Amino acid sequence: xxxxxxxxxxxxxxxxxxxxxxxxxxxxxxxxxxxxxxxxxxxxxxxxxxxxxxxxxxxxxxxxxxxxxxxxxxxxxxxxxxxxxxxxxxxxxxxxxxxxxxxxxxxxxxxxxxxxxxxxxxxxxxxxx
Amino acid sequence: xxxxxxxxxxxxxxxxxxxxxxxxxxxxxxxxxxxxxxxxxxxxxxxxxxxxxxxxxxxxxxxxxxxxxxxxxxxxxxxxxxxxxxxxxxxxxxxxxxxxxxxxxxxxxxxxxxxxxxxxxxxxxxxxxxxxxxxxxxxxxxxxxxxxxxxxxxxxxxxxxxxxxxxxxxxxxxxxxxxxxxxxxxxxxxxxxxxxxxxxxxxxxxxxxxxxxxxxxxxxxxxxxxxxxxxxxxxxxxxxxxxxxxxxxxxxxxxxxxxxxxxxxxxxxxxxxxxxxxxxxxxxxxxxxxxxxxxxxxxxxxxxxxxxxxxxxxxxxxxxxxxxxxxxxxxxxxxxxxxxxxxxxxxxxxxxxxxxxxxxxxxxxxxxxxxxxxxxxxxxxxxxxxxxxxxxxxxxxxxxxxxxxxxxxxx
Numbered sequence: 001x002x003x004x005x006x007x008x009x010x011x012x013x014x015x016x017x018x019x020x021x022x023x024x025x026x027x028x029x030x031x032x033x034x035x036x037x038x039x040x041x042x043x044x045x046x047x048x049x050x051x052x053x054x055x056x057x058x059x060x061x062x063x064x065x066x067x068x069x070x071x072x073x074x075x076x077x078x079x080x081x082x083x084x085x086x087x088x089x090x091x092x093x094x095x096x097x098x099x100x101x102x103x104x105x106x107x108x109x110x111x112x113x114x115x116x117x118x119x120x121x122x123x124x125x126x127x128x129x
Numbered sequence: 130x131x132x133x134x135x136x137x138x139x140x141x142x143x144x145x146x147x148x149x150x151x152x153x154x155x156x157x158x159x160x161x162x163x164x165x166x167x168x169x170x171x172x173x174x175x176x177x178x179x180x181x182x183x184x185x186x187x188x189x190x191x192x193x194x195x196x197x198x199x200x201x202x203x204x205x206x207x208x209x210x211x212x213x214x215x216x217x218x219x220x221x222x223x224x225x226x227x228x229x230x231x232x233x234x235x236x237x238x239x240x241x242x243x244x245x246x247x248x249x250x251x252x253x254x255x256x257x258x259x260x261x262x263x264x265x266x267x268x269x270x271x272x273x274x275x276x277x278x279x280x281x282x283x284x285x286x287x288x289x290x291x292x293x294x295x296x297x298x299x300x301x302x303x304x305x306x307x308x309x310x311x312x313x314x315x316x317x318x319x320x321x322x323x324x325x326x327x328x329x330x331x332x333x334x335x336x337x338x339x340x341x342x343x344x345x346x347x348x349x350x351x352x353x354x355x356x357x358x359x360x361x362x363x364x365x366x367x368x369x370x371x372x373x374x375x376x377x378x379x380x381x382x383x384x385x386x387x388x389x390x391x392x393x394x395x396x397x398x399x400x401x402x403x404x405x406x407x408x409x410x411x412x413x414x415x416x417x418x419x420x421x422x423x424x425x426x427x428x429x430x431x432x433x434x435x436x437x438x439x440x441x442x443x444x445x446x447x448x449x450x451x452x453x454x455x456x457x458x459x460x461x462x463x464x465x466x467x468x469x470x471x472x473x474x475x476x477x478x479x480x481x482x483x484x485x486x487x488x489x490x491x492x493x494x495x496x497x498x499x500x501x502x503x504x505x506x507x508x509x510x511x512x513x514x515x516x517x518x519x520x521x522x523x524x525x526x527x528x529x530x531x532x533x534x535x536x537x538x539x540x
Contacts, residue, residue: 002235024234026305029203029519031236041170063342070434074156105153106131107160 001039002028048075058083062094069102069110077109086114130168130313131157132431139370141360142410143422145320146370149328151432152310168316176312177204180380181288183279185272186296187212189440191223193297198231198239200301201294202308207237208282209296210275212244225515232517240282243513244268244275252506253278256499260492273397277495280386284495285504290315292325292380295439303435311380314429322388323427324381324401326373329437342436348447349375352399352454355472359403363411363463373430374399375454385426387496388418392489396453400489402428407462448479453489460488 002025006018028038053076057065065080072078080099084091092114099110113119131154135147157167182205186194194209201207209228213220221243232239242249250267253259261274268274276293283291292311298304307327314325331342352374361367373379375398381389392400408417409426416422458464459472473486480486507514 023199025199025203025231025237026302027203029236031520033234033236036234067434070152070154074154074158102154105162105165107158108154 001026001044002033002036003039005035005037045075048073051075052077052079054079054081056081056083057095059085059091062091062098065095066098066102069099072108074106074108077111079111079113081113081115083115130155130173130309131162131165132168132313132317134164134166135429137370139360139368141364141406142413144405144409144426144428146428147430148370149372149430149432151330152306152313152434155306155309155434166317168313172316173309173312174204176290176315177202177308179289180204180292180308180312180315181206181208181279181283181286181290182292182294182308183208183210183276183283184294184296185210185212185275185279186224187272188214188220189296191220191227193299193440194224195227195231196301197294197296197298197304198228199235200304201237202305203235203237205237205292205308206283206286206288207239208279209239209241210244210279210282211241212270212275215243215245221513225513229515229517236519237517238286238519239515239517240286241513241515242278242282242507242511244270244278246511246513248507248511248514249278252503252511255506256503258495258498269393271393272395273391273393273492276397277391277492280383280495281498281500281503284383284386285500289383290380291383291386293378295377297440299438299440300435303433303437306433306435307378310431310433314380314431315382317429318382318427320424320427321382322385322421322424323429324379324385325429325431326376326398326401327378328373328376328430328432329378329435330433331436333436333438346375348450348454349373351451351475352458355455355458355468355475356399356402358468358471359458359461359463360406362465362468363406371402371430374402375450376430385421388421388494390494391492392453392457393492394453394489395450396457396489399454400457400491403457403461410463412463452476452479452486456486456489459486 003023004021006021008019010017024036030038030040053072057080069078082092082095084095086092096112099112103110132152133150135150137148139146153165159167159169182201184197186209198207211221211224213224215221225241228239228241245267247267250262253262254266261268261277263269280291292308294304294307310327311325331344332346333340333342353371356371356374357369377398390404391397405426409422455472455476459469
């Protein structure tokens with residue numbers, strides 16, 4: 001990937017805020033450029049292997065979730081945290097089936113959670129609420 | 130990339146048409162799966178290095194062109210063939226500057242030429258191919274003519290695969306996927322004569338202030354129906370295999386590009402099918418290309434993961450597209466009276482009662498053109514031709530790319 005170098009960085013105590021950097025090209029050829037940073041695919045892949053993508057969801061179209069799950073790079077772990085309806089129509093069940101279907105096809109690691117009372121109890125027990 | 134295996138393949142003479150294959154995931158982990166083909170990134174990259182992407186453009190927004198150019202994978206060569214205005218506002222100059230700017234930043238190989246450049250016309254004339262020239266010796270208007278110019282430039286660079294991308298795409302990420310899909314198709318191909326045609330997953334429209342994810346365009350649905358009818362009446366078995374009759378996003382091997390004839394205007398894409406079925410199908414009379422016949426011609430149809438959002442060209446565009454698409458089928462060697470009557474019935478609201486369905490102009494194959502002679506003329510004297518070559522890795526940053534003719538914007 002070829003991405004602009006930040007032209008300015010604001011330093012506020014220990015916090016550095018870099019100015020906007022535009023993506024110049026989605027992939028690149030490894031050429032040195034004083035204006036841009038060339039990040040090779042292998043470096044990106046090394047990060048992806050250690051990255052989890054969390055998808056919070058509440059009653060969205062299953063088509064959209066399906067597209068999003070298919071687009072997340074294989075090396076990442078995908079975590080779907082759902083707060084969708086489970087009463088009249090069990091939307092969560094459909095989401096889970098979609099995720100399981102994609103896992104079966106791709107073998108990508110996918111975790112799917114629902115906001116259950118047991119999750120609340122667990123969060124309460126470790127004081128995260 | 131993880132892509133569905135084709136569930137069925139229709140074989141018609143030497144032409145194999147694979148059923149639609151959906152892209153299941155843009156990348157993959159190398160796991161075996163009986164339902165899907167796993168194509169690793171290295172294999173895709175090997176194809177990309179031999180692929181040129183041709184972008185025919187006419188007065189599109191510079192923002193859109195900029196996005197499309199940035200999205201084309203680095204390993205491909207990009208060829209912009211413009212037929213944009215050069216009078217009141219020199220739009221071509223802006224397009225060229227955009228391309229040169231992106232080359233300076235990325236070092237990707239980019240070529241640009243203007244379709245109405247007299248030297249381009251002369252290069253065709255000099256190479257003995259005047260089928261796309263008008264009375265003034267200029268290349269005629271039309272996307273098909275621009276595509277042929279782009280293919281010759283790709284051939285002059287020694288590319289083995291040629292793909293096409295429209296310049297009016299609002300989503301740069303989808304352009305990148307199209308090029309990867311082309312490469313995936315060629316990875317699956319077993320013949321040097323193959324073509325990859327894309328079917329957009331959705332083409333969203335705004336309906337009652339909401340996005341409606343339309344699956345089929347009006348013209349493509351009709352064209353596909355009649356291409357399938359043409360096939361069905363010839364074989365005696367009904368089929369619905371063709372679903373990419375009007376696929377503007379397509380790619381083909383240079384070997385196949387050399388032996389294809391090209392129709393003008395909006396009929397260029399459906400004519401690919403008609404030509405291949407006419408010349409290499411069950412009822413082909415003369416075998417002009419025995420090597421292609423023995424290797425077979427493969428057509429892959431791939432459904433993209435990304436939806437397609439492009440500029441709307443209006444009703445007149447749709448009517449002309451339908452007329453010229455169905456005209457190619459009507460004038461096919463395989464077309465019988467039944468199919469002809471069905472086509473005329475379909476067009477009864479468009480054609481006047483006395484009007485007949487005119488035949489599209491067809492340009493012969495480009496395989497015999499001496500590309501070295503063609504490129505020599507262009508490089509020697511063209512005012513609009515620009516070739517930005519990548520510098521070697523590790524070399525000093527050069528101030529200007531290789532540039533002929535006009536000025537360009539330095540970054």
